[in-house]
Amino acid sequence: LRQAIAAAVAGEAIDGLEVTVNDRVLALTARPLASGGAVLAFFDLTPVRKLETVRSDFVANVSHELKTPLTVVGGFAETLADEALDPETRRQFASAILANTRRMQRIVDDLLDLSRIESGGWTPNPVAVHLQGVAEEALGSARPRAETKGISLRVDVEPPGLAVHADPTALRQVLANLVDNAVRHTSSGEVVVQGRPERGGVSVTVRDTGAGIRPEHLERIFERFYRVDTARSREEGGTGLGLAIVKHLVEAHGGRARASSEVDQGTAIEVWFPGGAQHAEH
Ligand SMILES: Nc1ncnc2c1ncn2[C@@H]1O[C@H](COP(=O)(O)OP(=O)(O)O)[C@@H](O)[C@H]1O
Ligand SMILES: [Mg+2]
Structure with missing residues (x-):
């Protein structure tokens, strides 16, 4: 940077030279x-560079996540093609292929969900949703x-008629993810x-x-x-995308998601939606 400034002051024109100063790319x-001297303009490229890193990390992650099940499917399919296999082994291989195909399906579904929300191609359609009801539903499938x-x-909603101003499908998806975790x-x-009314909205x-975490x-x-x-998340069918989807869904409502946890004590994931709070008609 010092060299570049010296050159500029000495009368040299500089066009978009990238210099790194304390972690910032300029x-x-x-x-x-x-009349002597020089005009210097700095453009901060740091956010752009950061975004590029996030994007390439993401592509690397997706490729890696899909590669593992894909390799399994390929391997088992190749072996299946061998007609000398006994029916029991054949059945086992077929079910391994199915399980890994389902895994890829889940990843792709979650990725599509995420990109739909992120690109703004989806906007929530908020209505007053009776929280007690959707909370019981979410717990019901986990029972x-x-x-x-x-x-x-257990559901603990106070007051009992509390309503969340949210897209019903999105709220169900959020709760299903959190309860599953x-x-x-x-x-x-x-x-x-x-569920509680909080800061002009509803906190769930x-x-x-x-x-704990x-x-x-x-x-x-x-x-x-x-x-x-x-490894454990994969084994249990997790895609590692559940909470990212939760966060995006909540933020699309103008809300916030946050986590607090104590090792060996437990975890609390809070999502807050603006508005609502009035009592819903069931
Ligand atoms: N209630 C919880 N208690 C402990 N760890 C949790 C909890 N919820 C999420 N996590 C951690 O956060 C990670 C990310 O969650 P999520 O995005 O839903 O991915 P996954 O597909 O693994 O469930 C999980 O893999 C897990 O390690
Ligand atoms: Mg999850």
Whole structure:
């Protein structure tokens, strides 16, 4: 930078020279002045560069996520083509192919969801949604798994008629994701869906008494493909995109999503939607 400034002051014209100053990438353009000295213009390229990194990381992640199941499918299909296989092995290979195909399907579905929301191709259609009802629905689909694990499920909405101003489908998707995560990471205790009017909107919190998330992971769990335990998440059918979808859905409503957690105590994921709060007619 010093060299470039010296050259500019000495009368040299500079066009968009990239210089890095304390982690910032700047483009420098300079023109000498007839009266001596020079005019220097800096354009901060840092946000653009950051976006480029995010994009290429994302492409690398997607490729990696799809590559693993694709390799499995390819391998098993090749072996299946061997007609000498006994029917039982054949059946096993076919079911492995099916499982990995489903996995790719889930990833692609989640990616499409995410890009639809992000590109603005989808906008929420908010109405007054009776929170108690959708919360019970979300817990209902998780009940069989929770019962096997001995976890109790509870809705705690106060006042009982509390309404969220949200797109009903989006709110269901948000709750389904949060409850699924909570039940998955809890081995005893309970999962609670809590609803309260707050700051001119409604705050909905899914709280569990599970394993918790360490602080260094906590700030990253809303990122696409970020998991604390990647192998375990994959095994359990997770795509690592659930919370990214949650965040985008909530923010499309002008709301906010945030997480708090204590290792071995549990996790609370709160989503806040503006508006609503009036009592819904059932
Ligand atoms: N309630 C929770 N308790 C503990 N860890 C959680 C909880 N919810 C999310 N996580 C962590 O955040 C990661 C990202 O969540 P998510 O985006 O839903 O992806 P996944 O497909 O793995 O569920 C999970 O892999 C998990 O490590
Ligand atoms: Mg999830």
